[in-house]
Structures are given as structure tokens and as C-alpha cells.
Amino acid sequence: MGQKSPEIFIFDWRLTSSIMKTSQHASIDEYISTFPVEVRKVLEEVRDTIQKAAPKAEEVISYGIPTFRLSGNLVHFAGYTKHIGFYPGAAGIEVFKKEISAFKSAKGSVQFPLDKPMPLGLITKIVKYRVKMNLEKAKTKKSTK
Numbered sequence: 221m222g223q224k225s226p227e228i229f230i231f232d233w234r235l236t237s238s239i240m241k242t243s244q245h246a247s248i249d250e251y252i253s254t255f256p257v258e259v260r261k262v263l264e265e266v267r268d269t270i271q272k273a274a275p276k277a278e279e280v281i282s283y284g285i286p287t288f289r290l291s292g293n294l295v296h297f298a299g300y301t302k303h304i305g306f307y308p309g310a311a312g313i314e315v316f317k318k319e320i321s322a323f324k325s326a327k328g329s330v331q332f333p334l335d336k337p338m339p340l341g342l343i344t345k346i347v348k349y350r351v352k353m354n355l356e357k358a359k360t361k362k363s364t365k
Contacts, residue, residue: 248279248286255299262338263299266306269340270295273347291358294350303331304338308346311353316346
């Protein structure tokens with residue numbers, strides 16, 4: 221009778237905007253600074269890789285995590301205890317599903333384990349694909365107006 225049951229937190233994406241407002245970071249630098257040194261190094265590596273693949277992309281915090289935008293959202297990434305979450309959207313996952321099959325993934329995301337080398341070449345390919353997609357989409361929108 222004296223035992224307390226453990227608290228369980230169930231994440232629901234529909235609640236993201238209200239949850240994330242409480243832990244919003246002002247910049248990607250600030251976000252990365254909240255992690256242990258080993259994870260910070262990996263997050264910086266991922267960030268640098270994205271910057272090189274999409275040099276004209278804008279860095280922002282969206283949904284409480286680092287986001288790159290270029291004619292719309294390009295990719296998001298986030299640090300966790302045992303992995304880096306990378307979010308290129310459903311199309312970014314679908315096109316590279318063979319290469320991504322070595323990792324845990326879902327419709328628009330992939331988890332890269334922290335205890336393995338980061339697949340920076342794969343991240344580069346995905347980001348470049350997303351840049352091409354976003355620019356083509358923006359061009360199409362302009363021509364239909």
C-alpha cells in the first residue's frame with residue numbers, strides 16, 4: 221500500500237506544440253548545449269553535415285528541435301539518450317529505404333544509434349534530395365501563380 225506507481229509519460233505528437241513551448245530553445249547552439257559532451261559532438265557533426273549539404277538553408281528551432289528550412293521544412297534532428305533522431309519526412313525515408321533499412325525507422329524518421337558511427341554520407345544524400353524536392357516544389361508553386 222505504501223508503494224507509489226511510477227509515472228508514465230506517453231508522447232502524443234498532437235500535443236507537441238503545447239509541450240514544446242515549455243522547453244523551447246532560442247537557437248540550435250542552445251539546444252545542443254543541453255546535452256552531455258559526447259552527444260554534443262555527434263549533434264554538431266550532424267549539424268555540420270546538414271549545413272554542408274544545404275548551405276542556403278536557414279537554421280531554426282521548430283517543434284522544440286533543430287530544424288533546417290529552405291522553401292519550407294527540409295529536415296529536423298534531435299538528440300536522445302541512445303540515438304540521434306533524424307526527420308527528413310516520409311519522402312526522404314521512402315527514397316532511401318534500402319540504406320535506411322539498417323536502422324530503426326518510421327514513416328518520416330530514422331534513429332541513428334549513438335554507439336555506432338554516424339552515417340554522415342547517408343545524411344548528406346538525404347538532405348541533398350530534400351533540397352532538390354523543396355526547390356522543385358517552390359518552382360512549381362511560382363509557375364502556377
